[in-house]
Amino acid sequence: MERNSKPILLVLLFFLNFNFLLAQSTTSEINELLRKAKQGDVLIQFSLAGLYHYGQNVSQDYNKAHYWYRKAAEQGHALAQFNLGQMLYKGIGIDQDYEKAFYWYKKAAEQGHTLAQYSMGDMLYTGTGVSQSYERAFYWYQQSAQKEHTLAQFSLATMYEQGLHVEQNYKEAFKYYKSSAEKGYVLSQYYLGTMLYDGRGTKQNEEQAFYWFKKSAEQGDVDAQFYIGWMYSQGEGVGKNVEQAAYWFNQAAKQGDAEAQYHLGQIHFLGEGVQKDYKQAFYWINRSAEQGNVDAQYSLGLMYYEGNGTDKNYKQALEWFQKAANQGNIDAQFYTGWMYSEGEGTQKDYQQAVYWYGKSAEQGDANAQYNLGLMYYKGEGILQDYNQAFEWFKKAAEQGDEIGQFYLGWMYGEGEGTDINHQQAHYWTKKAAEQGDANAQYNLGVIYYKGEGVSKDYQQAFHWFRKSAEQGYSDAQYDLGGMYFLGEGVSKSYQDAAFWFKKSADQGNKEALHSLSELKEQGLKASFE
Numbered sequence: 001m002e003r004n005s006k007p008i009l010l011v012l013l014f015f016l017n018f019n020f021l022l023a024q025s026t027t028s029e030i031n032e033l034l035r036k037a038k039q040g041d042v043l044i045q046f047s048l049a050g051l052y053h054y055g056q057n058v059s060q061d062y063n064k065a066h067y068w069y070r071k072a073a074e075q076g077h078a079l080a081q082f083n084l085g086q087m088l089y090k091g092i093g094i095d096q097d098y099e100k101a102f103y104w105y106k107k108a109a110e111q112g113h114t115l116a117q118y119s120m121g122d123m124l125y126t127g128t129g130v131s132q133s134y135e136r137a138f139y140w141y142q143q144s145a146q147k148e149h150t151l152a153q154f155s156l157a158t159m160y161e162q163g164l165h166v167e168q169n170y171k172e173a174f175k176y177y178k179s180s181a182e183k184g185y186v187l188s189q190y191y192l193g194t195m196l197y198d199g200r201g202t203k204q205n206e207e208q209a210f211y212w213f214k215k216s217a218e219q220g221d222v223d224a225q226f227y228i229g230w231m232y233s234q235g236e237g238v239g240k241n242v243e244q245a246a247y248w249f250n251q252a253a254k255q256g257d258a259e260a261q262y263h264l265g266q267i268h269f270l271g272e273g274v275q276k277d278y279k280q281a282f283y284w285i286n287r288s289a290e291q292g293n294v295d296a297q298y299s300l301g302l303m304y305y306e307g308n309g310t311d312k313n314y315k316q317a318l319e320w321f322q323k324a325a326n327q328g329n330i331d332a333q334f335y336t337g338w339m340y341s342e343g344e345g346t347q348k349d350y351q352q353a354v355y356w357y358g359k360s361a362e363q364g365d366a367n368a369q370y371n372l373g374l375m376y377y378k379g380e381g382i383l384q385d386y387n388q389a390f391e392w393f394k395k396a397a398e399q400g401d402e403i404g405q406f407y408l409g410w411m412y413g414e415g416e417g418t419d420i421n422h423q424q425a426h427y428w429t430k431k432a433a434e435q436g437d438a439n440a441q442y443n444l445g446v447i448y449y450k451g452e453g454v455s456k457d458y459q460q461a462f463h464w465f466r467k468s469a470e471q472g473y474s475d476a477q478y479d480l481g482g483m484y485f486l487g488e489g490v491s492k493s494y495q496d497a498a499f500w501f502k503k504s505a506d507q508g509n510k511e512a513l514h515s516l517s518e519l520k521e522q523g524l525k526a527s528f529e
Helices: 020-024 029-036 040-054 060-076 079-089 098-109 112-127 134-147 150-163 170-181 187-198 206-218 222-234 242-254 256-272 277-291 294-307 314-326 330-342 350-362 367-376 387-396 402-414 422-434 438-450 457-472 474-486 493-504 510-522
Strands: none
Touching: 020 040, 020 170, 020 387, 029 206, 029 422, 040 060, 040 079, 060 079, 079 098, 079 112, 112 134, 112 150, 112 294, 134 150, 150 187, 150 350, 170 187, 187 206, 206 222, 206 294, 222 242, 222 256, 256 277, 256 294, 277 294, 294 314, 294 330, 314 330, 330 367, 350 367, 367 387, 367 402, 367 422, 387 402, 402 422, 422 438, 438 457, 474 493, 474 510, 493 510
Protein backbone atom coordinates (compact mmCIF):
# COMPACT_ATOMS: atom_id res chain seq x y z
CA MET A 1 0.00 0.00 0.00
CA GLU A 2 1.11 3.55 -0.62
CA ARG A 3 1.67 6.42 1.78
CA ASN A 4 2.22 10.07 1.02
CA SER A 5 5.86 11.06 0.39
CA LYS A 6 7.63 13.26 2.91
CA PRO A 7 9.54 16.35 1.74
CA ILE A 8 13.26 16.68 2.18
CA LEU A 9 13.73 18.36 5.53
CA LEU A 10 15.96 21.37 5.89
CA VAL A 11 17.89 20.33 8.95
CA LEU A 12 20.42 22.92 10.08
CA LEU A 13 22.88 21.71 12.67
CA PHE A 14 24.97 24.20 14.54
CA PHE A 15 28.54 22.99 14.81
CA LEU A 16 31.24 24.60 16.92
CA ASN A 17 34.81 23.38 17.07
CA PHE A 18 37.05 25.41 19.29
CA ASN A 19 39.39 24.69 22.16
CA PHE A 20 37.18 24.34 25.22
CA LEU A 21 40.12 25.10 27.47
CA LEU A 22 39.55 28.71 26.43
CA ALA A 23 36.25 28.53 28.26
CA GLN A 24 38.22 28.41 31.54
CA SER A 25 40.21 31.53 30.77
CA THR A 26 40.48 34.38 33.26
CA THR A 27 39.62 37.93 32.44
CA SER A 28 43.28 38.78 31.77
CA GLU A 29 43.59 35.81 29.49
CA ILE A 30 40.46 36.89 27.61
CA ASN A 31 42.02 40.30 27.12
CA GLU A 32 45.12 38.60 25.74
CA LEU A 33 42.94 36.60 23.34
CA LEU A 34 41.31 39.82 22.19
CA ARG A 35 44.72 41.35 21.56
CA LYS A 36 45.80 38.37 19.44
CA ALA A 37 42.51 38.28 17.61
CA LYS A 38 42.86 41.94 16.70
CA GLN A 39 46.32 41.17 15.40
CA GLY A 40 44.69 38.75 12.95
CA ASP A 41 45.19 35.32 14.54
CA VAL A 42 42.49 33.41 12.70
CA LEU A 43 42.25 30.49 15.12
CA ILE A 44 41.89 32.86 18.06
CA GLN A 45 39.28 34.88 16.16
CA PHE A 46 37.24 31.72 15.55
CA SER A 47 37.59 30.49 19.15
CA LEU A 48 36.76 33.90 20.56
CA ALA A 49 33.64 34.00 18.43
CA GLY A 50 32.64 30.67 19.97
CA LEU A 51 33.13 31.99 23.51
CA TYR A 52 30.84 34.95 22.82
CA HIS A 53 28.36 32.76 21.02
CA TYR A 54 27.84 30.41 23.95
CA GLY A 55 28.71 32.81 26.78
CA GLN A 56 31.67 30.79 27.98
CA ASN A 57 33.47 32.80 30.70
CA VAL A 58 32.21 35.96 29.00
CA SER A 59 28.76 37.50 28.70
CA GLN A 60 26.91 35.96 25.76
CA ASP A 61 27.03 38.45 22.93
CA TYR A 62 25.76 37.43 19.49
CA ASN A 63 26.94 40.65 17.90
CA LYS A 64 30.52 40.02 19.02
CA ALA A 65 30.22 36.36 18.00
CA HIS A 66 29.11 37.47 14.55
CA TYR A 67 31.93 40.02 14.38
CA TRP A 68 34.70 37.53 15.14
CA TYR A 69 33.23 34.73 13.00
CA ARG A 70 33.25 37.21 10.14
CA LYS A 71 36.84 38.19 10.79
CA ALA A 72 37.92 34.55 10.74
CA ALA A 73 35.69 33.77 7.78
CA GLU A 74 37.21 36.57 5.74
CA GLN A 75 40.58 34.95 6.31
CA GLY A 76 39.25 31.69 4.86
CA HIS A 77 38.49 29.73 8.03
CA ALA A 78 35.97 27.12 6.86
CA LEU A 79 34.29 26.49 10.23
CA ALA A 80 33.93 30.23 10.79
CA GLN A 81 32.42 30.59 7.33
CA PHE A 82 29.93 27.84 8.08
CA ASN A 83 29.00 29.21 11.53
CA LEU A 84 28.63 32.69 10.11
CA GLY A 85 26.31 31.23 7.47
CA GLN A 86 24.29 29.60 10.24
CA MET A 87 23.89 32.86 12.15
CA LEU A 88 22.76 34.64 9.01
CA TYR A 89 20.41 31.81 8.08
CA LYS A 90 18.76 31.74 11.50
CA GLY A 91 18.99 35.45 12.21
CA ILE A 92 21.06 34.97 15.38
CA GLY A 93 22.42 38.33 16.55
CA ILE A 94 21.86 39.79 13.13
CA ASP A 95 19.04 40.23 10.64
CA GLN A 96 18.15 37.02 8.84
CA ASP A 97 19.69 37.08 5.38
CA TYR A 98 19.44 33.94 3.24
CA GLU A 99 21.51 35.34 0.39
CA LYS A 100 24.47 36.16 2.65
CA ALA A 101 24.05 32.82 4.42
CA PHE A 102 24.28 31.09 1.07
CA TYR A 103 27.41 33.11 0.25
CA TRP A 104 29.24 31.93 3.35
CA TYR A 105 28.01 28.35 3.12
CA LYS A 106 29.42 28.30 -0.39
CA LYS A 107 32.79 29.56 0.83
CA ALA A 108 32.93 26.78 3.42
CA ALA A 109 31.57 24.15 1.06
CA GLU A 110 34.21 24.89 -1.55
CA GLN A 111 36.79 24.13 1.12
CA GLY A 112 35.21 20.72 1.68
CA HIS A 113 33.17 21.47 4.79
CA THR A 114 30.66 18.61 4.93
CA LEU A 115 27.82 20.39 6.76
CA ALA A 116 28.18 23.44 4.54
CA GLN A 117 27.96 21.25 1.48
CA TYR A 118 24.77 19.70 2.81
CA SER A 119 23.32 23.10 3.69
CA MET A 120 24.17 24.35 0.20
CA GLY A 121 22.26 21.40 -1.23
CA ASP A 122 19.21 22.17 0.89
CA MET A 123 19.11 25.85 -0.05
CA LEU A 124 19.46 25.04 -3.74
CA TYR A 125 16.83 22.31 -3.46
CA THR A 126 14.27 24.64 -1.87
CA GLY A 127 15.35 27.83 -3.67
CA THR A 128 16.06 29.61 -0.37
CA GLY A 129 18.26 32.68 -0.88
CA VAL A 130 19.17 31.47 -4.35
CA SER A 131 17.46 30.32 -7.53
CA GLN A 132 16.21 26.76 -7.18
CA SER A 133 18.41 24.26 -8.95
CA TYR A 134 18.02 20.51 -8.55
CA GLU A 135 21.17 20.06 -10.59
CA ARG A 136 23.35 22.10 -8.23
CA ALA A 137 21.56 20.72 -5.16
CA PHE A 138 22.33 17.22 -6.36
CA TYR A 139 26.01 18.11 -6.78
CA TRP A 140 26.39 19.44 -3.23
CA TYR A 141 24.36 16.64 -1.65
CA GLN A 142 26.63 14.23 -3.47
CA GLN A 143 29.78 15.95 -2.18
CA SER A 144 28.50 15.73 1.39
CA ALA A 145 27.09 12.22 1.04
CA GLN A 146 30.43 10.88 -0.16
CA LYS A 147 31.78 11.91 3.24
CA GLU A 148 29.07 9.79 4.89
CA HIS A 149 26.90 12.71 5.98
CA THR A 150 23.64 11.09 7.10
CA LEU A 151 21.19 13.79 6.00
CA ALA A 152 22.96 14.36 2.70
CA GLN A 153 22.68 10.65 1.96
CA PHE A 154 18.96 10.80 2.74
CA SER A 155 18.47 13.81 0.47
CA LEU A 156 20.49 12.25 -2.33
CA ALA A 157 18.46 9.04 -2.01
CA THR A 158 15.25 11.05 -2.30
CA MET A 159 16.45 12.70 -5.51
CA TYR A 160 17.34 9.33 -7.01
CA GLU A 161 14.00 7.89 -5.94
CA GLN A 162 11.98 10.74 -7.40
CA GLY A 163 14.17 11.25 -10.47
CA LEU A 164 14.92 14.90 -9.68
CA HIS A 165 17.65 16.16 -12.04
CA VAL A 166 18.97 12.62 -12.40
CA GLU A 167 17.36 9.66 -14.08
CA GLN A 168 15.20 7.80 -11.59
CA ASN A 169 17.39 5.11 -10.08
CA TYR A 170 15.89 2.96 -7.32
CA LYS A 171 19.12 1.03 -6.79
CA GLU A 172 21.07 4.20 -5.99
CA ALA A 173 18.20 5.44 -3.83
CA PHE A 174 18.19 2.15 -1.95
CA LYS A 175 21.98 2.33 -1.44
CA TYR A 176 21.89 5.81 0.09
CA TYR A 177 18.78 5.20 2.19
CA LYS A 178 20.46 2.08 3.58
CA SER A 179 23.68 3.90 4.44
CA SER A 180 21.77 6.68 6.18
CA ALA A 181 19.38 4.26 7.91
CA GLU A 182 22.27 2.28 9.35
CA LYS A 183 23.46 5.50 10.99
CA GLY A 184 20.07 5.69 12.72
CA TYR A 185 18.31 8.37 10.68
CA VAL A 186 14.60 7.85 11.23
CA LEU A 187 13.31 8.96 7.81
CA SER A 188 15.86 6.87 5.95
CA GLN A 189 14.79 3.85 7.98
CA TYR A 190 11.18 4.48 6.97
CA TYR A 191 11.91 4.96 3.27
CA LEU A 192 14.27 1.97 3.23
CA GLY A 193 11.36 -0.03 4.60
CA THR A 194 9.08 1.18 1.80
CA MET A 195 11.60 0.12 -0.85
CA LEU A 196 11.98 -3.33 0.67
CA TYR A 197 8.19 -3.61 1.04
CA ASP A 198 7.56 -2.67 -2.60
CA GLY A 199 10.65 -4.35 -4.07
CA ARG A 200 12.05 -1.13 -5.56
CA GLY A 201 15.82 -1.04 -6.07
CA THR A 202 16.11 -4.42 -4.37
CA LYS A 203 14.31 -7.73 -4.09
CA GLN A 204 11.04 -7.51 -2.22
CA ASN A 205 11.63 -8.58 1.36
CA GLU A 206 8.77 -8.06 3.79
CA GLU A 207 10.77 -9.35 6.76
CA GLN A 208 13.50 -6.74 6.18
CA ALA A 209 10.89 -4.10 5.48
CA PHE A 210 9.30 -4.86 8.83
CA TYR A 211 12.71 -4.63 10.53
CA TRP A 212 13.39 -1.12 9.22
CA PHE A 213 9.83 0.11 9.73
CA LYS A 214 10.09 -1.00 13.34
CA LYS A 215 13.41 0.82 13.78
CA SER A 216 11.78 3.98 12.49
CA ALA A 217 8.54 3.43 14.40
CA GLU A 218 10.41 3.05 17.68
CA GLN A 219 11.88 6.50 17.06
CA GLY A 220 8.35 7.86 16.71
CA ASP A 221 7.90 8.09 12.94
CA VAL A 222 4.15 8.12 12.41
CA ASP A 223 4.17 6.57 8.92
CA ALA A 224 6.40 3.75 10.08
CA GLN A 225 4.09 3.14 13.03
CA PHE A 226 1.19 2.85 10.61
CA TYR A 227 3.09 0.36 8.45
CA ILE A 228 4.00 -1.78 11.46
CA GLY A 229 0.33 -1.83 12.43
CA TRP A 230 -0.67 -2.73 8.88
CA MET A 231 1.91 -5.54 8.61
CA TYR A 232 0.85 -7.03 11.94
CA SER A 233 -2.79 -6.87 10.84
CA GLN A 234 -2.07 -8.63 7.55
CA GLY A 235 0.69 -10.99 8.70
CA GLU A 236 3.16 -9.48 6.24
CA GLY A 237 6.82 -9.96 7.17
CA VAL A 238 5.77 -11.02 10.66
CA GLY A 239 3.22 -13.35 12.21
CA LYS A 240 -0.29 -11.94 12.20
CA ASN A 241 -0.96 -10.31 15.56
CA VAL A 242 -4.03 -8.10 15.81
CA GLU A 243 -3.17 -7.00 19.34
CA GLN A 244 0.17 -5.64 18.10
CA ALA A 245 -1.59 -4.13 15.09
CA ALA A 246 -3.93 -2.30 17.45
CA TYR A 247 -0.98 -1.10 19.54
CA TRP A 248 0.90 0.41 16.59
CA PHE A 249 -2.21 1.84 14.93
CA ASN A 250 -2.91 3.47 18.28
CA GLN A 251 0.60 4.96 18.41
CA ALA A 252 0.15 6.48 14.95
CA ALA A 253 -3.45 7.48 15.62
CA LYS A 254 -2.44 9.46 18.71
CA GLN A 255 -0.07 11.42 16.47
CA GLY A 256 -3.00 12.28 14.22
CA ASP A 257 -2.49 9.81 11.37
CA ALA A 258 -5.88 9.56 9.64
CA GLU A 259 -5.33 6.10 8.13
CA ALA A 260 -4.23 4.69 11.47
CA GLN A 261 -7.25 6.26 13.15
CA TYR A 262 -9.54 4.62 10.60
CA HIS A 263 -7.96 1.17 10.98
CA LEU A 264 -7.93 1.46 14.76
CA GLY A 265 -11.63 2.30 14.60
CA GLN A 266 -12.27 -0.77 12.45
CA ILE A 267 -10.40 -2.97 14.93
CA HIS A 268 -12.59 -1.68 17.78
CA PHE A 269 -15.71 -2.10 15.63
CA LEU A 270 -14.92 -5.73 14.81
CA GLY A 271 -13.42 -6.57 18.21
CA GLU A 272 -10.21 -7.93 16.72
CA GLY A 273 -7.29 -7.87 19.15
CA VAL A 274 -9.30 -5.65 21.47
CA GLN A 275 -12.70 -5.83 23.09
CA LYS A 276 -15.48 -4.84 20.68
CA ASP A 277 -16.35 -1.26 21.46
CA TYR A 278 -18.59 0.70 19.09
CA LYS A 279 -18.04 3.94 21.01
CA GLN A 280 -14.27 3.70 20.63
CA ALA A 281 -14.76 2.74 16.99
CA PHE A 282 -16.94 5.79 16.49
CA TYR A 283 -14.38 8.03 18.24
CA TRP A 284 -11.45 7.04 16.01
CA ILE A 285 -13.43 6.79 12.78
CA ASN A 286 -14.89 10.23 13.47
CA ARG A 287 -11.41 11.71 14.02
CA SER A 288 -10.19 10.16 10.79
CA ALA A 289 -13.25 11.31 8.87
CA GLU A 290 -12.81 14.88 10.05
CA GLN A 291 -9.33 14.81 8.48
CA GLY A 292 -10.86 13.84 5.16
CA ASN A 293 -10.16 10.10 5.09
CA VAL A 294 -12.71 8.86 2.56
CA ASP A 295 -13.06 5.33 3.97
CA ALA A 296 -13.64 6.77 7.43
CA GLN A 297 -16.24 9.20 6.09
CA TYR A 298 -18.15 6.32 4.51
CA SER A 299 -17.85 4.19 7.67
CA LEU A 300 -18.97 7.10 9.83
CA GLY A 301 -22.01 7.48 7.60
CA LEU A 302 -22.83 3.80 8.16
CA MET A 303 -22.45 4.17 11.92
CA TYR A 304 -24.89 7.08 11.97
CA TYR A 305 -27.21 5.20 9.60
CA GLU A 306 -27.28 2.04 11.71
CA GLY A 307 -26.85 3.68 15.13
CA ASN A 308 -23.59 1.94 16.04
CA GLY A 309 -21.57 3.76 18.71
CA THR A 310 -23.88 6.75 18.44
CA ASP A 311 -27.56 7.57 18.13
CA LYS A 312 -29.11 6.76 14.76
CA ASN A 313 -29.11 9.98 12.75
CA TYR A 314 -30.04 9.88 9.07
CA LYS A 315 -29.20 13.54 8.55
CA GLN A 316 -25.65 13.03 9.81
CA ALA A 317 -25.39 9.77 7.88
CA LEU A 318 -26.28 11.54 4.64
CA GLU A 319 -23.80 14.34 5.38
CA TRP A 320 -20.90 11.89 5.77
CA PHE A 321 -21.99 9.67 2.89
CA GLN A 322 -22.04 12.74 0.68
CA LYS A 323 -18.57 13.85 1.82
CA ALA A 324 -17.20 10.42 0.88
CA ALA A 325 -19.26 10.35 -2.31
CA ASN A 326 -17.74 13.67 -3.39
CA GLN A 327 -14.33 12.01 -3.05
CA GLY A 328 -15.45 9.20 -5.35
CA ASN A 329 -16.24 6.45 -2.85
CA ILE A 330 -18.44 4.04 -4.78
CA ASP A 331 -20.35 2.70 -1.77
CA ALA A 332 -20.99 6.17 -0.38
CA GLN A 333 -22.31 7.26 -3.77
CA PHE A 334 -24.77 4.36 -3.71
CA TYR A 335 -25.95 5.16 -0.17
CA THR A 336 -26.31 8.84 -1.03
CA GLY A 337 -28.51 7.88 -3.97
CA TRP A 338 -30.48 5.49 -1.77
CA MET A 339 -31.16 8.10 0.91
CA TYR A 340 -32.35 10.64 -1.66
CA SER A 341 -34.60 8.04 -3.28
CA GLU A 342 -36.08 7.00 0.08
CA GLY A 343 -36.18 10.45 1.67
CA GLU A 344 -33.99 9.42 4.60
CA GLY A 345 -32.30 12.39 6.29
CA THR A 346 -33.60 14.65 3.55
CA GLN A 347 -36.60 15.29 1.36
CA LYS A 348 -37.12 12.74 -1.41
CA ASP A 349 -35.25 13.91 -4.47
CA TYR A 350 -35.30 11.46 -7.36
CA GLN A 351 -33.08 13.67 -9.51
CA GLN A 352 -30.35 13.60 -6.85
CA ALA A 353 -30.91 9.87 -6.48
CA VAL A 354 -30.40 9.38 -10.22
CA TYR A 355 -27.26 11.53 -10.10
CA TRP A 356 -25.61 9.57 -7.28
CA TYR A 357 -26.77 6.16 -8.48
CA GLY A 358 -25.25 7.14 -11.81
CA LYS A 359 -21.90 8.03 -10.24
CA SER A 360 -21.75 4.71 -8.41
CA ALA A 361 -23.09 2.72 -11.36
CA GLU A 362 -20.44 4.13 -13.68
CA GLN A 363 -17.79 2.85 -11.26
CA GLY A 364 -19.33 -0.61 -11.49
CA ASP A 365 -21.47 -0.95 -8.37
CA ALA A 366 -24.10 -3.60 -9.21
CA ASN A 367 -26.66 -2.34 -6.67
CA ALA A 368 -26.40 1.15 -8.09
CA GLN A 369 -26.69 -0.18 -11.64
CA TYR A 370 -29.88 -2.05 -10.75
CA ASN A 371 -31.38 0.96 -8.93
CA LEU A 372 -30.46 3.30 -11.76
CA GLY A 373 -32.07 0.87 -14.18
CA LEU A 374 -35.21 0.84 -12.03
CA MET A 375 -35.41 4.64 -12.08
CA TYR A 376 -35.15 4.66 -15.86
CA TYR A 377 -37.77 1.88 -15.96
CA LYS A 378 -40.22 3.82 -13.78
CA GLY A 379 -39.28 7.28 -15.03
CA GLU A 380 -38.41 8.55 -11.55
CA GLY A 381 -36.12 11.58 -11.53
CA ILE A 382 -35.49 11.13 -15.23
CA LEU A 383 -37.45 10.52 -18.41
CA GLN A 384 -38.69 6.94 -18.68
CA ASP A 385 -36.36 5.05 -20.97
CA TYR A 386 -36.67 1.27 -21.34
CA ASN A 387 -33.51 1.11 -23.46
CA GLN A 388 -31.43 2.71 -20.70
CA ALA A 389 -33.18 0.59 -18.08
CA PHE A 390 -32.33 -2.54 -20.07
CA GLU A 391 -28.64 -1.54 -20.35
CA TRP A 392 -28.25 -0.89 -16.62
CA PHE A 393 -30.13 -4.04 -15.62
CA LYS A 394 -27.85 -5.97 -17.96
CA LYS A 395 -24.71 -4.50 -16.36
CA ALA A 396 -25.97 -5.42 -12.90
CA ALA A 397 -27.08 -8.88 -14.04
CA GLU A 398 -23.71 -9.67 -15.58
CA GLN A 399 -22.12 -8.94 -12.19
CA GLY A 400 -24.42 -11.49 -10.57
CA ASP A 401 -26.97 -9.11 -9.06
CA GLU A 402 -30.10 -11.23 -8.63
CA ILE A 403 -32.59 -8.36 -8.89
CA GLY A 404 -30.84 -7.10 -12.01
CA GLN A 405 -31.07 -10.60 -13.43
CA PHE A 406 -34.77 -10.77 -12.59
CA TYR A 407 -35.55 -7.47 -14.32
CA LEU A 408 -33.39 -8.35 -17.30
CA GLY A 409 -35.28 -11.62 -17.69
CA TRP A 410 -38.56 -9.72 -17.38
CA MET A 411 -37.60 -7.21 -20.08
CA TYR A 412 -36.56 -10.00 -22.46
CA GLY A 413 -39.88 -11.72 -21.82
CA GLU A 414 -41.93 -8.55 -22.36
CA GLY A 415 -39.82 -7.04 -25.14
CA GLU A 416 -39.20 -3.85 -23.18
CA GLY A 417 -36.02 -2.03 -24.26
CA THR A 418 -35.15 -5.01 -26.45
CA ASP A 419 -36.72 -7.59 -28.75
CA ILE A 420 -38.71 -10.40 -27.13
CA ASN A 421 -36.39 -13.31 -26.51
CA HIS A 422 -37.91 -16.11 -24.44
CA GLN A 423 -34.67 -18.08 -24.32
CA GLN A 424 -32.84 -15.11 -22.79
CA ALA A 425 -35.80 -14.48 -20.51
CA HIS A 426 -35.53 -18.05 -19.23
CA TYR A 427 -31.73 -17.83 -18.88
CA TRP A 428 -31.69 -14.68 -16.73
CA THR A 429 -34.81 -15.53 -14.73
CA LYS A 430 -33.27 -18.87 -13.83
CA LYS A 431 -30.04 -17.12 -12.77
CA ALA A 432 -31.98 -14.95 -10.35
CA ALA A 433 -34.20 -17.82 -9.16
CA GLU A 434 -31.17 -19.96 -8.31
CA GLN A 435 -29.95 -17.13 -6.08
CA GLY A 436 -33.23 -17.28 -4.14
CA ASP A 437 -35.16 -14.34 -5.56
CA ALA A 438 -38.83 -15.12 -4.92
CA ASN A 439 -40.11 -13.01 -7.83
CA ALA A 440 -37.75 -14.75 -10.22
CA GLN A 441 -38.68 -18.19 -8.84
CA TYR A 442 -42.34 -17.44 -9.50
CA ASN A 443 -41.67 -16.11 -13.01
CA LEU A 444 -39.52 -19.15 -13.78
CA GLY A 445 -42.41 -21.34 -12.69
CA VAL A 446 -44.67 -19.46 -15.13
CA ILE A 447 -42.09 -19.91 -17.93
CA TYR A 448 -42.03 -23.69 -17.37
CA TYR A 449 -45.80 -23.83 -16.98
CA LYS A 450 -46.38 -22.04 -20.28
CA GLY A 451 -43.37 -23.47 -22.09
CA GLU A 452 -41.94 -20.09 -23.11
CA GLY A 453 -38.37 -20.50 -24.42
CA VAL A 454 -38.28 -24.02 -22.97
CA SER A 455 -40.33 -27.17 -23.22
CA LYS A 456 -43.47 -27.09 -21.08
CA ASP A 457 -42.64 -28.83 -17.80
CA TYR A 458 -45.22 -28.96 -14.99
CA GLN A 459 -42.82 -30.61 -12.58
CA GLN A 460 -40.31 -27.79 -12.98
CA ALA A 461 -43.13 -25.27 -12.74
CA PHE A 462 -44.32 -26.91 -9.51
CA HIS A 463 -40.75 -26.92 -8.14
CA TRP A 464 -40.24 -23.19 -8.67
CA PHE A 465 -43.75 -22.17 -7.57
CA ARG A 466 -43.12 -24.03 -4.32
CA LYS A 467 -39.72 -22.33 -3.82
CA SER A 468 -41.34 -18.93 -4.24
CA ALA A 469 -44.43 -19.82 -2.21
CA GLU A 470 -42.32 -20.92 0.75
CA GLN A 471 -40.83 -17.42 0.79
CA GLY A 472 -44.34 -15.99 1.12
CA TYR A 473 -44.91 -14.85 -2.48
CA SER A 474 -48.70 -14.63 -2.82
CA ASP A 475 -49.07 -15.34 -6.56
CA ALA A 476 -46.83 -18.39 -6.25
CA GLN A 477 -48.89 -19.67 -3.33
CA TYR A 478 -52.06 -19.29 -5.40
CA ASP A 479 -50.61 -21.05 -8.48
CA LEU A 480 -49.11 -23.79 -6.33
CA GLY A 481 -52.58 -24.37 -4.86
CA GLY A 482 -53.92 -24.56 -8.40
CA MET A 483 -51.38 -27.23 -9.37
CA TYR A 484 -52.34 -29.32 -6.32
CA PHE A 485 -56.00 -28.86 -7.21
CA LEU A 486 -55.51 -29.97 -10.84
CA GLY A 487 -52.77 -32.50 -10.14
CA GLU A 488 -50.31 -30.80 -12.51
CA GLY A 489 -46.68 -31.74 -11.81
CA VAL A 490 -47.76 -33.30 -8.53
CA SER A 491 -50.37 -35.74 -7.21
CA LYS A 492 -53.80 -34.11 -6.85
CA SER A 493 -54.47 -32.98 -3.28
CA TYR A 494 -57.41 -30.79 -2.34
CA GLN A 495 -56.07 -30.46 1.16
CA ASP A 496 -52.75 -29.08 -0.06
CA ALA A 497 -54.59 -26.91 -2.58
CA ALA A 498 -56.70 -25.44 0.19
CA PHE A 499 -53.61 -24.89 2.35
CA TRP A 500 -51.85 -22.79 -0.30
CA PHE A 501 -55.01 -21.00 -1.44
CA LYS A 502 -55.54 -19.92 2.18
CA LYS A 503 -51.90 -18.75 2.49
CA SER A 504 -52.40 -16.57 -0.57
CA ALA A 505 -55.87 -15.39 0.44
CA ASP A 506 -54.55 -14.31 3.84
CA GLN A 507 -52.31 -11.87 1.95
CA GLY A 508 -55.30 -10.42 0.14
CA ASN A 509 -55.24 -12.41 -3.11
CA LYS A 510 -58.86 -12.25 -4.32
CA GLU A 511 -58.46 -15.10 -6.81
CA ALA A 512 -57.22 -17.35 -4.03
CA LEU A 513 -60.15 -16.33 -1.87
CA HIS A 514 -62.51 -17.18 -4.75
CA SER A 515 -60.86 -20.59 -5.23
CA LEU A 516 -61.29 -21.33 -1.53
CA SER A 517 -64.98 -20.48 -1.83
CA GLU A 518 -65.36 -22.82 -4.81
CA LEU A 519 -63.76 -25.63 -2.83
CA LYS A 520 -66.24 -25.07 -0.01
CA GLU A 521 -69.19 -24.95 -2.44
CA GLN A 522 -68.12 -28.29 -3.92
CA GLY A 523 -68.30 -29.71 -0.41
CA LEU A 524 -64.62 -30.50 -0.05
CA LYS A 525 -64.83 -29.84 3.69
CA ALA A 526 -62.03 -32.20 4.56
CA SER A 527 -59.66 -29.88 2.79
CA PHE A 528 -60.24 -27.27 5.46
CA GLU A 529 -60.03 -29.48 8.52
